[in-house]
Each structure stands twice: as C-alpha cells, then as structure tokens.
Amino acid sequence: MVGYCPICGKPVYFGEKKRSLGRDYHPLCLKCQQCQRQLTPGQHAEHDEKPYCTNCYMKTFGTVTGD
Incomplete structure (x- = not known):
C-alpha cells in the first residue's frame, strides 16, 4: 500500500x-x-500535523510534545 506524504501530498x-x-x-x-x-x-x-525541530518547536509553542 502506498502512503502519501503529508507535506507535498504525493505518493511515498x-x-x-x-x-x-x-x-x-x-x-x-x-x-x-x-x-x-x-x-x-x-x-x-x-x-497541526507539521514537523518542527525541537528548538523551533520550543521557541514557537513553548513545550515539547510528540517526541
């Protein structure tokens, strides 16, 4: 089964x-x-289903979740 990339929407x-x-x-x-x-x-x-590095996530949203 082929999945689809959540970023570009194309098959992966x-x-x-x-x-x-x-x-x-x-x-x-x-x-x-x-x-x-x-x-x-x-x-x-x-x-919001978008990936962030830990540093950017902390700066933007405050606490790390999803690791």
Whole structure:
C-alpha cells in the first residue's frame, strides 16, 4: 500500500519513505517547517500535523510534545 506524504501530498513509495510519528515522508520533505533543517525520523515534534525541530518547536509553542 502506498502512503502519501503529508507535506507535498504525493505518493511515498516503500524504497524512499522516512516513517516518523505514524506518517510516511519523502526524505527531503521531512524538515522543520520553520528553519527548514532536515529532521531525523522520530526525533522531532509536531504541531497541526507539521514537523518542527525541537528548538523551533520550543521557541514557537513553548513545550515539547510528540517526541
């Protein structure tokens, strides 16, 4: 079964996917929505289903959840 990237909306095939927090991403799509830094699967926070690095999440939303 092919999943769809929550960032770009395009299909994510098995050989290219980065699975993080229950979603499949393209490797280049899994980046912080604020600073654009590439993220490691499972090592980031989310807000409104968008990934953020821990630093940007703390600055913007105050506390870390979803790690």
